[in-house]
Amino acid sequence: MNVPTSINPPTMSDGVVDWLTNGTRDERFIDNIFAEMCIRLQQAGIPLKRSTFHVLIHHPQWLGARFMWADGMREAEIALVDFDVRERSEYIGSPANEMQNGATELRENLERNAALGRKHALYDEMRSKGLTDYAAWPLYHTLGKRHLITFATDRPGGFDDSHIAALKRVLPVLALVSEIRIKNRLARTLLETYVGSHASELILAGATRRGTGTTVRAAILICDLRDFTRISDNWPRDDVIDLLNDYFDAMSEPIAKHGGEILKFIGDGLLAIFPLHEPDACANLLRAVTEARQAMTALNARNNGTGRAPLNYGIGVHVGDVMYGNIGSSSRLDFTVIGPAVNMASRLEALTKQLGRTVLLSRAFAELVEPQFELEHVGQHEVRGFSDPIELFAYHG
The missing domain is CATH 3.30.450.40 (GAF domain)
Incomplete structure (x- = not known):
């Protein structure tokens, strides 16, 4: 057997x-x-x-x-x-x-x-x-x-x-x-x-249905690089990619360090929020801006040594309620923020070039950080898409 x-x-x-x-x-x-x-x-x-x-x-x-x-x-x-x-x-x-x-x-x-x-x-x-x-x-x-x-x-x-x-x-x-x-x-x-650490946690927890989201009160920062079209048209492709990566490193690392969340990169721009349920969120946003400007100054010094022109940029900052959640088509979603407060931050970023300032803040935001930070009052200005003039402040820190 x-x-x-x-x-x-x-x-x-x-x-x-x-x-x-x-x-x-x-x-x-x-x-x-x-x-x-x-x-x-x-x-x-x-x-x-x-x-x-x-x-x-x-x-x-x-x-x-x-x-x-x-x-x-x-x-x-x-x-x-x-x-x-x-x-x-x-x-x-x-x-x-x-x-x-x-x-x-x-x-x-x-x-x-x-x-x-x-x-x-x-x-x-x-x-x-x-x-x-x-x-x-x-x-x-x-x-x-x-x-x-x-x-x-x-x-x-x-x-x-x-x-x-x-x-x-x-x-x-x-x-x-x-x-x-x-x-x-x-x-x-x-x-x-x-999509960022906070959004990823929500998605993994099941927040994947289109149209779902929450209302969040947050400080919103939008940054955009100046003259990027000219740079991308005239520089070699690999140099443009290296430039963008260096620029985003200079901007992003201070934002993450101080508790902000970058929701997206849009070409040569970025959108970040600092939720106000975090302590000292608005002050942390300005601390991040200070360090980002220092990093950009250092980057421009390095670029100058290789014959490249300095990079200029504008930052718009506002505070308000935003809808934070899933937006998109039935099969392709974006986890982002929308609302009038986001539109305002975008308009302020666009105004930085017109007013000759690098960082513009709305009064609503400025009231949350004064007198802790020294701000320059730049008067009331018409903002596209908003009926009333908006009182603006510049930050040079």
Whole structure:
């Protein structure tokens, strides 16, 4: 009588596999799951001393992230990896490099003479820490995406066959568990990148129906670059893109630092709000403007050194109630703010050129920051689309 053999014979990591499958559904973050998995592998009898998990991510600033766990750690150490890493010695010839080039397994005996092994600073570093064996495999996600998982031990003789079998048993389940968390994080990152942190939270919480929204009282800032049509017509395309990115960095970073939310970039302009339910919102808007003007002055000084003309811009600021929510067609929505207060801020930005001021504020806004900030009264002026003249102030901070 033939007794069928088990397709997946028992391994030391079976309990870890069961935990990954059934015990992680309430854990949101993959770094916490990874660290707990390493601890459980140790408790199962696998002599794990160090492990890393490398993932590629879709982020405007970072190529990927590395989670690192070592014996005695309760949480994984997280390091972000920039896009230039592939040109540096720390990457060239590394396990990550080999995996991206198609390797399906790496195993390095760290006890033997270094001259006989793979040549990379990482292996020398692990030897210096007393590690004896190193194993690495790709972690496969859907649509051919490959990430990297590594394990190292300080056990004399390294991992034995049962240890390797147990580690391999974990990989497919970890791939499923990690892909769900990474894609959740990716969705959040992409939304934060394209619509802002607050709007992204509302969208992820279910605010996706057209016409839904809330009324928010906020300070509104609209900024626009001067003479951009001339610049874009006469400059090389790549120079125009670099210019816009530098300009938006100068403007955006102070806004985010002081609690504002950029809702959209409109060509060479931007729209941001500072909700008044946040303490000191109007003062924070002017602090952001001060730092943005300083950053633009520094940018113009750098551009002057390369023969480029200085960049000029105008900023309009108003305060009022806005409708904050989903506007658009049945299949394509924009999460933004609308209302007369937004229109007023836009009109004030347009008036900056006519009145020769860089920053114009409405009286409604000025009353909320005086006398904390010194403002220049520039009189009453007709504003297109509004029946009564509007009293305006300039800010030179």
